[in-house]
Amino acid sequence: MSADDLERWFADVARADEGTRVGHAYVAVEVPPGRPQLAWFERDDRVEARGDVVRAEILDLPPERGHPSPVLAIDGDVVSWADLGEVVATRAGSGLRLAFVPVVELDVASVIAVVDPDDA
Numbered sequence: 001m002s003a004d005d006l007e008r009w010f011a012d013v014a015r016a017d018e019g020t021r022v023g024h025a026y027v028a029v030e031v032p033p034g035r036p037q038l039a040w041f042e043r044d045d046r047v048e049a050r051g052d053v054v055r056a057e058i059l060d061l062p063p064e065r066g067h068p069s070p071v072l073a074i075d076g077d078v079v080s081w082a083d084l085g086e087v088v089a090t091r092a093g094s095g096l097r098l099a100f101v102p103v104v105e106l107d108v109a110s111v112i113a114v115v116d117p118d119d120a
Contacts, residue, residue, distance in 0.1 A: 028052035033107040037075055038087065047083050048090045055106045 030053035031037045039050050056072040056079070072079045088096070101110050 030055075030109070038079075046086050046090065049087050054087065057103055057106065 029051040031051040033055075035050075037050055037054050038047050040047050054074060056074045058070050059073050059078070060070045061078075062069075072081075072084060097112075099110055099112060101108075
């Protein structure tokens with residue numbers, strides 16, 4: 001298969017996929033609390049999100065702990081910025097929404113209001 005054939009095939013698949021989404025709302029999959037949100041794929045030597053939503057706590061650790069500050073804790077484990085970058089890279093072509101919530105509400109589906117903070 002030539003590069004042109006591959007490009008046409010990919011475009012056809014993308015168009016067909018888009019056509020199946022017409023009239024259907026996107027539903028993001030969130031891994032239930034207590035289940036691992038990230039998975040290590042040894043074959044590919046990378047970490048990936050198991051769902052479409054990743055919950056994380058932002059921690060400000062003391063510099064003597066050897067981590068840049070702040071750091072993220074996912075499932076109770078400190079995740080490096082490099083590992084987070086790998087998780088994001090596996091979703092190239094997707095969109096990303098970053099919502100900050102109180103730590104006590106990490107396990108609650110957030111209601112998001114689209115409003116300019118200066119107008120609120």
